Amino acid sequence: ADYWKSQPRKFCQYCKCWIADNKPSIEFHERGKNHKQNVTAKIDEIKKKSIEKAKKEEKMSKEFAAMEEAAMKAYQEDMKRLQGESVITVVL
Ligand SMILES: [Zn+2]
Structure with missing residues (x-):
């Protein structure tokens, strides 16, 4: 056990191994x-x-844009429908 204590070691994250912590x-x-x-x-x-x-972020932003477009269309459909209804109301 004393051997490990007296030998400071450095972990190489690339090789996932321990090396003696001295310059050479x-x-x-x-x-x-x-x-x-x-x-x-x-x-x-x-x-x-x-x-x-x-790539993932690009895909996500595309999906988000598609979602936004779908929401915008739905909103426009609603507006059309509401306008249509109000026209009917005016006519009536
Ligand atoms: Zn290494």
């Missing part, structure tokens, strides 16, 4: 092929996610 170890780890691949993969994942998010 960190540099060695960051120069590693595995780490570089993991960093690239992470960046690709973030890019992919942000593209997906943008």
Whole structure:
């Protein structure tokens, strides 16, 4: 147990692994092929996610616009109907 206490460790979020928290170890780890691949993969994942998010938001805004249009049409229909009714009232 003392071994872990005396060895401060740093967590690499890209590789999901622990490395010794000292400059040579960190540099060695960051120069590693595995780490570089993991960093690239992470960046690709973030890019992919942000593209997906943008697409989702675009879809949502389109759906919202369609909803708004439908509401506007319904409102116009109501107005027409109300106007028609009031015309009838006037005629009567
Ligand atoms: Zn790493």
